[in-house]
Amino acid sequence: MEAILSRPGPRVVEVDDRAAFMALESEWNALVEATSDEVFYRHEFLRIWLDNFAPGARLCVLTLRDAEGRLSAALPLWEERTTLYGVPVRQLSGAANAHSCRFDLLAREPDVAAEAFVAHLRGKKGWDVLRLTDVPDGGAAWRFHAAAGAAGLPVGAWESLQSPYIPLxxxxxxxxxxxxxxxxxxxxxxxxxxxxxxxxxxxxxxxxxxxxxxxxxxxxxxxxxxxxxxxxxxxxxxxxxxxxxxxxxxxxxxxxxxxxxxxxxxxxxxxxxxxxxxxxxxxxxxxxxxxxxxxxxxxxxxxxxxxxxxxxxxREFDFLGPDMVWKRDWTDQVRRHTWLYVFNDSTYGRALCAAKFRWGPAAKEVVSKWKR
Structure with a gap:
């Protein structure tokens, strides 16, 4: 009688050095082309960004391999020390800034990738907050954000840009x-x-x-x-x-x-x-x-x-960047982008989330009313 062997499930592999990241180029771009296919998510764009804006940073690129070993999801992050309301934090940041225009999770199956990456982060030490900048509406990173919240991690979101575009x-x-x-x-x-x-x-x-x-x-x-x-x-x-x-x-x-x-x-x-x-x-x-x-x-x-x-x-002229009057002379169509935050499920992480999305906004509202 033959033994029935269970097939291995998806596994998360964390890439933390440049050489390993460089080796991903071919399959990374194949993943981009099979999913959202944005130029800003391609390997060469991210490499150029890292070389110029984070040349000495330690990478924390989350990748997901399926049962056949194929790259099925990727979330390019890097580690940085920064502050939030003057308090030091250990932040995992998406490999993006204002010059990246937009950013997202790459995933053939977004829900599977979201659950796998959230489970990996729950067991990972050395981080307080994860920040993804300028995620477009409908992006796969929203599924990751929702999965983090469903798993009990503190989360928050802040709308950043409404980028006009012209359907040609x-x-x-x-x-x-x-x-x-x-x-x-x-x-x-x-x-x-x-x-x-x-x-x-x-x-x-x-x-x-x-x-x-x-x-x-x-x-x-x-x-x-x-x-x-x-x-x-x-x-x-x-x-x-x-x-x-x-x-x-x-x-x-x-x-x-x-x-x-x-x-x-x-x-x-x-x-x-x-x-x-x-x-x-x-x-x-x-x-x-x-x-x-x-x-x-x-x-x-x-x-x-x-x-x-x-x-x-x-088929499209994308203005990118923020909404401006001169752009609206050409179109009334906009694409919304949001910064997504996930905080570590710790006392410190929960306090940071409260400061960012409850205490800070409440203080601003009090100051605003006082100035009136």
Missing amino acids: PRTREAFQASLQAKFKANCRRRRRKLEEKGRVDFERVSGGLGLEGMLEQGFLLEQSGWKGERGTAMAQDARTRGFYTELARDAAYRDRLALYFLRLDGRAVAFHYGLEYGGRYFLLKPGYDEQLRECSPGQLLLEEVAGTCVDRGL
């Missing part, structure tokens, strides 16, 4: 028909005003030997305005400059880069740093010459870029 039609005519008549008239008037100042040209750059010079033009243009005054321009910090430079090189190699320029007599007066992936255009960074604001060169460039995206057969 098949023709330029249909795109123009979707815009308000007054806005289109304003664009025509501003274009005429700009053309009175000189020759206006539109340029798309996807790579080539001149890529570094084109990037530098875009960096300088972005830095010339309010972002430069606030110190938030790409080129003003070694980490952000390195990130966007390396990302551009990699995207050019993979035929995903889309740098756009609006030029006045050859001089760049508006700029887009964008990526094309999966039939979508992602606007990571715009910039324009603020001395020409009466001509709205940024909006004029956006009109050209959107039209080019339609011509290229893309």
Whole structure:
């Protein structure tokens, strides 16, 4: 009589060093393509992010292997020491920040992955809070968040961004028909005003030997305005400059880069740093010459870029980032993002959760009423 052997179930493997993470590239990207298929979740994007924003950090990448050993889920985390309301905490953070645009759990079976990762974290020492930034509505990380709460871990959520996007039609005519008549008239008037100042040209750059010079033009243009005054321009910090430079090189190699320029007599007066992936255009960074604001060169460039995206057969223009008035001139569609928190099931973890989601908001409300 033959013995009936039970098949092994899914197992969590924690990856804590760069070499092991690098070795995952092929199957990681296969997992991305089989699930949400976002460019920001791909292995090369995460590697570039880690190299520039967390180069010396200890990784805590949670992976799930199915019975056949296939990678079926992944949650890229790293360990950091930070503070919450001035109190020191040991935080597991998603490998993402404001330059990542969005973040999520990768999972072929989100509920299975969520339960497995929550069970693993319950037995893991050395952490107080886990934070995932800018998870989109419908993302698999919401299942992880729900599973943590159901398992008795303290959880919380904070809405971060509503990112506008344009569902693109098949023709330029249909795109123009979707815009308000007054806005289109304003664009025509501003274009005429700009053309009175000189020759206006539109340029798309996807790579080539001149890529570094084109990037530098875009960096300088972005830095010339309010972002430069606030110190938030790409080129003003070694980490952000390195990130966007390396990302551009990699995207050019993979035929995903889309740098756009609006030029006045050859001089760049508006700029887009964008990526094309999966039939979508992602606007990571715009910039324009603020001395020409009466001509709205940024909006004029956006009109050209959107039209080019339609011509290229893309289905969506994603503005990324926060909701802004100038973005709403083009669309009324938004994609909501949320920061998800899971706290360790300890006295300290529960106190941190209460401070973040009860005591802190209550104190702000009292101060707000007092100021009135």
